[in-house]
Amino acid sequence: MLGLLGEQGSDFAHKVDYAHDVVTIISVVCTVLIVGVMLYFAVIYRQRDGKDHETPHIHGNNALEVIWTTFPTLVCIWVAWLGYDSFVDMRTAPEGAMEINVTARKWAWDFQYKNGKRTTGELVVPVDEPVKLIMRSQDVLHSFFVPVMRTKMDVIPGRYTYEWFRPIKTGDFQVFCTEYCGNDHSRMRARLKVLPKAEFERWLADNSEAMKLASMKPSDRGKEIYAGKCVACHSLDGSPRVGPSWLKLFGKKGELSDGKTYVADENYIRESILNPAAKVVKGYPPQGMPSFQGQLSDEDITGVIEFIKTIDGTTKVEVSAPTPKKSAAAAGATPAERGKALVNDAGNLCSTCHSIDGSKLVGPSFKGIWGRKEKMSDGTEVTVDADYIKESIYKPQAKIVEGYGPVMPAMYEGKLSEQDINDIIEYLKTLS
Amino acid sequence: MAAHSASTTAGHEELNYLNWKTGLWSWLSSTDHKRICFLYLYAIMIFFVLGGIAALIMRTELATAGPTIPSIVKDSHTYNVFFTMHGVFMIFLFVVPGIPATLGNFLIPLMIGAKDVAFPRLNLFSWYLYVLGALIGAIAMMNPVDTGWTFYAPYSTTTDTNVSLMVFAAFVLGFSSILTGLNFIVTIHQLRAPGLTWMRLPVFIWASYATAIIQTVATPVVGMTLLLVIAERVFGAGIFDPTKGGDPVLMEHLFWFYSHPVVYIMVLPAFGVVGEIIPVFSRKPLFGYQMVVLSSIAIAAVGFIVWAHHMFVAGISDFSAKFFSIVTFLVAVPTAIKVFNWVSTMYKGSISFKTPMLYAMGFVFLFMVAGTTGIYLAMLGVDVYYHDTYFVVAHFHYTIQGGAVIGLIAALHMWFPKMSGKMYSETVSKTAFAVLFIGFNLTFIPQFILGMDGMPRRYYDYPVQYQTLHTLSTIGAFMNGFGYMLALLNLAWTAKFGKVKAPRNPYNSKGLEWQTASPPPHENFDTVPVVTEDPYNYGVPRHA
Numbered sequence: 001m002l003g004l005l006g007e008q009g010s011d012f013a014h015k016v017d018y019a020h021d022v023v024t025i026i027s028v029v030c031t032v033l034i035v036g037v038m039l040y041f042a043v044i045y046r047q048r049d050g051k052d053h054e055t056p057h058i059h060g061n062n063a064l065e066v067i068w069t070t071f072p073t074l075v076c077i078w079v080a081w082l083g084y085d086s087f088v089d090m091r092t093a094p095e096g097a098m099e100i101n102v103t104a105r106k107w108a109w110d111f112q113y114k115n116g117k118r119t120t121g122e123l124v125v126p127v128d129e130p131v132k133l134i135m136r137s138q139d140v141l142h143s144f145f146v147p148v149m150r151t152k153m154d155v156i157p158g159r160y161t162y163e164w165f166r167p168i169k170t171g172d173f174q175v176f177c178t179e180y181c182g183n184d185h186s187r188m189r190a191r192l193k194v195l196p197k198a199e200f201e202r203w204l205a206d207n208s209e210a211m212k213l214a215s216m217k218p219s220d221r222g223k224e225i226y227a228g229k230c231v232a233c234h235s236l237d238g239s240p241r242v243g244p245s246w247l248k249l250f251g252k253k254g255e256l257s258d259g260k261t262y263v264a265d266e267n268y269i270r271e272s273i274l275n276p277a278a279k280v281v282k283g284y285p286p287q288g289m290p291s292f293q294g295q296l297s298d299e300d301i302t303g304v305i306e307f308i309k310t311i312d313g314t315t316k317v318e319v320s321a322p323t324p325k326k327s328a329a330a331a332g333a334t335p336a337e338r339g340k341a342l343v344n345d346a347g348n349l350c351s352t353c354h355s356i357d358g359s360k361l362v363g364p365s366f367k368g369i370w371g372r373k374e375k376m377s378d379g380t381e382v383t384v385d386a387d388y389i390k391e392s393i394y395k396p397q398a399k400i401v402e403g404y405g406p407v408m409p410a411m412y413e414g415k416l417s418e419q420d421i422n423d424i425i426e427y428l429k430t431l432s
Numbered sequence: 433m434a435a436h437s438a439s440t441t442a443g444h445e446e447l448n449y450l451n452w453k454t455g456l457w458s459w460l461s462s463t464d465h466k467r468i469c470f471l472y473l474y475a476i477m478i479f480f481v482l483g484g485i486a487a488l489i490m491r492t493e494l495a496t497a498g499p500t501i502p503s504i505v506k507d508s509h510t511y512n513v514f515f516t517m518h519g520v521f522m523i524f525l526f527v528v529p530g531i532p533a534t535l536g537n538f539l540i541p542l543m544i545g546a547k548d549v550a551f552p553r554l555n556l557f558s559w560y561l562y563v564l565g566a567l568i569g570a571i572a573m574m575n576p577v578d579t580g581w582t583f584y585a586p587y588s589t590t591t592d593t594n595v596s597l598m599v600f601a602a603f604v605l606g607f608s609s610i611l612t613g614l615n616f617i618v619t620i621h622q623l624r625a626p627g628l629t630w631m632r633l634p635v636f637i638w639a640s641y642a643t644a645i646i647q648t649v650a651t652p653v654v655g656m657t658l659l660l661v662i663a664e665r666v667f668g669a670g671i672f673d674p675t676k677g678g679d680p681v682l683m684e685h686l687f688w689f690y691s692h693p694v695v696y697i698m699v700l701p702a703f704g705v706v707g708e709i710i711p712v713f714s715r716k717p718l719f720g721y722q723m724v725v726l727s728s729i730a731i732a733a734v735g736f737i738v739w740a741h742h743m744f745v746a747g748i749s750d751f752s753a754k755f756f757s758i759v760t761f762l763v764a765v766p767t768a769i770k771v772f773n774w775v776s777t778m779y780k781g782s783i784s785f786k787t788p789m790l791y792a793m794g795f796v797f798l799f800m801v802a803g804t805t806g807i808y809l810a811m812l813g814v815d816v817y818y819h820d821t822y823f824v825v826a827h828f829h830y831t832i833q834g835g836a837v838i839g840l841i842a843a844l845h846m847w848f849p850k851m852s853g854k855m856y857s858e859t860v861s862k863t864a865f866a867v868l869f870i871g872f873n874l875t876f877i878p879q880f881i882l883g884m885d886g887m888p889r890r891y892y893d894y895p896v897q898y899q900t901l902h903t904l905s906t907i908g909a910f911m912n913g914f915g916y917m918l919a920l921l922n923l924a925w926t927a928k929f930g931k932v933k934a935p936r937n938p939y940n941s942k943g944l945e946w947q948t949a950s951p952p953p954h955e956n957f958d959t960v961p962v963v964t965e966d967p968y969n970y971g972v973p974r975h976a
Contacts, residue, residue, distance in 0.1 A: 004884050005817065016813045023811060027804035034775060035797050041778040042793065045714070046785070052715055052940075053782045057971035060720035064776070065769070072768040076761040076807075083811025084754060090816060091750050140587040141680060143745065143820060147886030150817050154746045156681065157586060158674020161747050174895070178820040178888040180580050182587060183508050186891035278507075359896040360498060 009148035009173060009194070010165035012089040016150045019082035026075060090151050093164035097130035104135065104142035104155040107184035108294045109175070117207040118214075121294035123175065124193045125167060126200035132164040143179035146192055154179050167194040184275075187293050218299075222307025225300055227317045232349055232409040233289065236315050242288055242407045244281050250309045255282045269305050285405040290352050290362050339427025342420055353408070356431055363408060364401050370429045375402045389428070390421050448853065448951040463552035464954060469538035469851070471559050475566065476526050476534065477920070483521035484913055486514045491875075491909040497896045508892040512578040513593075515890060519581030520598065524605050525566055527836050528694060531701035532647070533562070533612055535843045536640050538851060540616055542945035542952065543634050545625025545961040550618040558611040565605035572597035580890060582691075585672035585683040589664040596665050599658040606655045609697075613647030616640055625944070627963035631725075634943060634967050635718060638725045639704025642732035646693045646700075650736070654690030657683065681747050688739035696735045698832055700728060702839020703770055706792045709846055710774050711968040712941045713789035714781030718968045720773040727766035734762045744815050753812060760810040767803050771796060786939070787861040791842030794869050798834030802827065805880065820890075823883020826876040833872065841919055848923055849934030853951040856926040864922060868915020874908025942969050 001021045008014055047053065100123070103110040111119045125131045135144060137157045145152040149165040177188035195203060213221050226234075226246075233242035252264045257280045262268055271278055273296065276289035296304075333341070343350045343366070353362035364374070372384050377400045382388055391398050393416060396408035416424075449466045459467055493505040493514075505511050537555070541548050549555050575594040579587055588595050620641050624633075633641075661683070663669040670676030672683045711718045718724060740748055740756040748756075774796060783789070805827040809815045818824055849855055878901040887898050894902070937946040942965070948957050 006885060016817060019811055020808065020814050020817075023804075023807055023814070027807065031797075031800040031804055034771060034800055038775045038778065038793060038796055041775065041781070042783055042785075045778060045781045045783050047782050050784070055715045055782050055971040056780050057717060057969075057973045058719065058780070059717050060723070060773075061776075064772075065720055065723050068772040069765060069769060072765050076764050079807060079811055080758055080761050083757060083813045083815070086813025087750075087753070087757075087816065090813060140590065141584055145820070145886070145888065147817070150813075152745050152816050152819060156674075156747050158679070159747065174886070176886070176888045180512075180582075180584070180587070180890045182578070182591065183512065185512075186508060186888075186893045357896065 005147075005150070007148050008150070009146070009167055009169060009171075010150060011168055012086060012165070013148075013150040013168075015086040015089055019079070019086050022082055023079050026079070090163070090165075093132045093162065094130045094166075097132040097164055098125070099132050099134055100125070102133045102135040102144065102155070103138060104144070104177070104188075105138040105298075106140065106182055107177070107188040108297070109144070109177075109188070109190040110297060113204060115204060115207060116214075117204060118297075120297045120300075121189075122191045122193060124195060124200065124203055126197045127167050127170050127194050129197070130164055130166045132162055135161050135163070140181050141179045142177050142181050142188070145176045145178040146173060147176070148173045148192075152178060170194045170196055184293060187291070190294065216303075218303045218306040219310050220307075221300065221303035222305065223303075223317060225296070225304055226307055229292070229295075229349065229352070230304075231317060232411050233407075236311055236317065237313060242409055243284060246308050246311050247313055249311070250305075256280060257282050257284070257286065266305050269308060270301055273301055273304065285407050287362060288405055288407040335423045335426040336430050337427075338420075339423035339425065342416070342424055343427060348412075348416070363404060366428055366431050368432055370425075370432070376400060377402050377404075386422075386425055389425055390418075393421055393424075447953060448949060449954045450853070450951050452954045461556070463548070463556050465537045465541050465549050465552065465555060466851070466952065468555055468559055469534050472529060472533040472537065472562070475559075475562060476529055479521045479525035479566070480916075483518050483526055484916070486518040486521065488909060488913055490514050490518065491906040493892070494894075494902050495906040496903070497894055497899050499893075505892075509578060511892040512580075512890070513576040516577050516580050517573065520569065520577070520602070522832075523581050523694075524602050525569065527698045527832055528605075528609060529562060529612075530698065530836055530840050531705065531843060532609075532616070532640060532643055532697070533558075535705070535840070535847065536612075536616060536643075536701060539636060539847065539945060540619055540640055541623070542850075542948070542956055543637055543943060544620065544623060544628055545944050545957060545963065546619065546623035547955040547957070549615050550622055551615050554611055555615055558608045558615070561604055561608035561611070565601045565603075565608060568604060569598060569601035572601055582687060583658070583661060583683075584687070585661065585664065585680045586674075588661055589672060596662050599661050603655050603658045606651045606658075609647050610651045613644035613651075616644040617648065620644075625961050625963055628944075631722070632963060632966055633725075634704075635707035635721070635724050635728070636701070636704035639700045639707070639728050642728045643697050643700045646697050646732055646735065650690045650693040650697075653686060654694075657686035657690070660686070681743075684743055684746055685740065688742045692739040692742065693732075693735045695828075695831065696731055698836040699839070700731065702795070702836050702842075703728065705839045705843040705846065706774060706795050707770075708943070709788045709792040709842060710777045711970060712939050712943070713786060713792075714778045714783050715970045716777050716779070716781040716968075717966070717970055718773070719776040719779070720769075721967070723769055724773050727769045730766040731763060734759065734766075738763060741810060741815075744812060745819050757810055757812045757815075761807075764803065764807060764810070767799075771800065771803070787856075787858060787865060788842050788846035790862060790865050791838060791845065794865065795835070795838050795842065798830055798838060798872070802830035802834055805830065817886075818883055820888055821883040822879040822887045822889055825889050826879035826883060829876050829879075841916075844923060845919075847945070848926075849938050850945060850950050850952070852927040852930070853934050854926050854930035855932040855934050855938065856922055856930065860922045861919060864915050864919035866915075867918060868912050871908050871911030871913070871915050875905050875912050876908070878902070878905040878908070942967065 002024060004024065005017055005020060008017060099114065101112040108120055111123050133144065135153065135155045137155045139157060142155040143152060144155055144163060146165065149167070151163050151165055153161050153163040155161060171194055173192040173194070175190040175192050177185060181188065213224065235241050235245040236247055238245045238247040249264050254262055256262055262279055268279065274291060274293045276291055277286060280286050342348060355361050355365045356367055358365050358367040369384050374382050374384060376382055382399060388399070394413045396410055397406050400406050449464055459471065462468065489504055490511065493500050493511055505514065572594040577593045577595055577598045578591060579595055583595065583599060620637060660669070660671050664672055670678045672678045672680050674680065707718055707724055738756060738760045740752055741760045744753045805823070809818055809824065809827060845861060882898055882901050885898065887894060934950045936948070936950050944961060944963070947961065
């Protein structure tokens with residue numbers, strides 16, 4: 001009715017919103033009435049000319065007291081029932097709901113499915129199917145809050161708690177941690193992805209990558225991650241790119257931009273992955289690297305560290321080619337859909353530095369970028385068109401938007417075709 | 433409340449509690465309840481200012497998404513320290529001792545016609561305990577605590593900040609509160625003037641009495657809980673640690689068993705203040721006096737059995753959640769009764785709009801918002817959504833700031849002439865009221881909307897979609913802070929430099945405290961007053 005709580009994503013959301021609407025109407029009416037009566041009395045019974053007038057000696061009125069004790073009591077019973085009723089729904093998971101194990105830790109969410117598939121920071125579920133989350137914490141209290149589903153539950157060390165919902169629409173939704181858990185509490189978010197059933201089944205069945213990762217040597221796992229996420233900015237042969245080379249990095253001592261020294265041990269590397277701005281090596285841009293908080297699991301980070309230990313100058317990595325061409329869906333897709341797949345592809349790394357919701361990451365957001373007037377660091381103004389985007393992808397250092405660093409790697413020439421770029425442009429046009 | 437002792441000789445007017453002894457030590461060693469009021473007032477105002485600065489730093493940081501003032505709030509840890517500091521200072525060091533220890537101390541003996549509280553030296557000792565607690569808390573801030581004022585385990589038992597010391601500070605402050613409460617209970621039972629029966633007591637006394645009972649009964653539980661947190665940290669006791677068979681949810685139960693009733697410690701005295709102000713400026717008896725008194729007692733009693741409504745999603749059983757939801761609604765009814773009676777008091781009155789009356793009417797609006805938004809949070813299904821979002825933050829600021837703090841500021845204006853013997857500038861104080869009232873609403877109405885949109889609390893950073901509302905809230909916070917500064921500096925300046933002397937009874941009140949000199953002599957009344965009337969005996973009797 002009033003729609004105050006925004007989009008409804010679960011089948012019990014409308015019940016919560018109905019209870020919310022009822023109490024909103026009652027509250028507004030009562031507040032306006034009481035404050036209105038008070039102001040009315042204040043005006044008509046005010047002292048005139050600053051002089052007291054005679055007042056009657058009224059002590060009270062029993063009938064009124066009975067009325068205004070009974071009326072709020074009845075209203076309270078009604079709204080208590082509405083709250084109770086919606087609560088019972090959200091605490092009663094249907095028989096046979098799909099169960100997903102959720103583990104909370106400082107500061108990420110891990111999900112594991114019945115077939116062993118694991119994800120970090122992304123919960124993927126099918127639409128129209130009841131999903132029950134069986135949750136536990138590895139360390140302190142956390143809380144799993146999905147606003148669009150209208151549900152929330154604390155996640156507690158030493159016991160299991162649960163919550164459930166049946167998504168009624170597909171899409172990407174926000175998950176927040178809502179129990180204070182320390183430094184990166186506000187970063188402990190996850191994405192809920194609701195897919196059509198068939199697409200979900202395909203996604204769930206494709207467990208090969210995760211299985212391969214799970215049985216790998218840690219250093220091989222790190223190598224895979226390097227090839228997917230790190231290669232653009234960190235070389236293995238000592239040559240500087242956007243960030244320092246990883247050659248003989250482990251155990252190295254050096255100077256930071258604030259004049260302090262660092263030793264590249266396990267904890268330093270871990271911190272640099274999760275909170276890159278904390279310690280920046282001298283000579284490198286301060287905002288040059290995005291945080292991988294929530295994207296990499298602890299095993300992933302351990303793998304990267306083990307991989308770094310093995311780098312001796314002969315290490316070679318094959319950079320994975322863009323994958324969307326392999327995807328069956330891409331073949332018959334529209335240009336904008338192919339562009340979206342390219343932007344989201346792990347090998348291309350676009351979404352690591354460019355948001356699509358307007359928030360500022362390492363680079364400018366893609367939201368509303370098409371046709372936008374951007375001020376450049378040299379003071380000129382440029383309207384974002386096809387030529388500008390093409391230039392920015394092939395030769396990122398040619399023009400830099402004011403307020404950003406010259407940190408985008410020049411690695412797309414030969415990797416993305418002209419056709420790919422045209423598809424990406426079609427996709428960007430849709431992000432208004 | 434006419435008193436037979438209204439006459440005093442001119443010679444006695446000269447010597448009052450402020451000037452009958454001089455020097456710093458005469459204050460620090462004074463057992464006069466009126467001087468102890470000022471000792472508390474100075475001490476709590478230090479923490480009101482510090483807690484307020486912490487709030488403004490938080491609001492500035494939150495004005496934009498991402499880092500806003502990295503030179504002050506350099507990372508998320510620093511932000512977490514600021515919101516902990518804000519909560520701990522405001523709750524334990526400002527609002528809890530707020531009205532009871534200052535106005536309670538000043539008014540209880542005067543309103544009941546006594547020379548002092550029952551145990552004057554214990555009263556001074558309570559103040560020293562407060563100072564000791566405050567100093568321990570200040571030392572703890574050397575390695576500042578980042579747990580939030582709630583100290584939830586196992587975060588509080590594992591973080592490497594100074595939690596043990598801070599928790600010990602709260603423990604000591606608790607004893608200060610317990611002893612003050614005990615003192616007031618005995619005072620109200622034993623020292624009432626002849627003729628002042630229970631049903632003739634001003635509602636402020638009733639509210640203070642109900643508050644004192646909560647202070648003495650609930651505070652020991654939080655003391656015990658805080659000691660257990662120390663035992664956990666220092667000796668690894670394992671009471672809240674699941675790896676040793678403990679339970680973190682137990683900590684939440686013990687914490688809220690105190691910290692819910694503490695809300696009534698904060699707000700009941702403010703109810704009492706409003707109940708005193710409205711009859712005087714309406715020239716009418718308080719409507720439904722007995723119901724107002726009963727509702728105070730009812731709120732205090734029911735307040736003890738609703739604590740787990742803070743824990744609907746904390747992992748308590750569904751049955752418990754349902755029980756605590758239903759009993760929580762029992763608080764709503766007496767609160768509503770109070771509001772109805774205050775407004776009805778104004779019916780056919782002769783209303784003048786002095787500053788205290790403006791605060792009292794502002795209070796009614798703010799408390800309607802606080803109360804009705806509380807209904808959302810008592811409703812199970814809706815609270816699941818709102819728990820730990822900005823909606824809760826806005827709700828409890830309407831309750832604690834809109835209720836307790838506005839009540840305290842109203843009371844300071846109401847009894848300022850009696851306390852200082854001077855009259856403040858109405859123009860300045862009314863301007864200050866307008867600024868802080870608008871600023872307050874501008875701060876927290878956007879926060880209600882943020883809560884509706886799902887914005888979680890205690891977040892150093894947030895998605896950019898929330899930015900506009902956060903910016904508005906920050907503007908409101910600065911306006912609110914400026915209003916408080918103006919209001920309090922006006923009073924402080926008047927107390928020190930004001931030229932206009934206050935008469936004995938500037939509002940022509942029937943209250944016993946107004947029947948003695950302004951400021952009162954050291955022992956309050958020259959002769960013991962005798963009470964012959966009901967309270968708030970204004971207006972023309974129907975059967976005269």
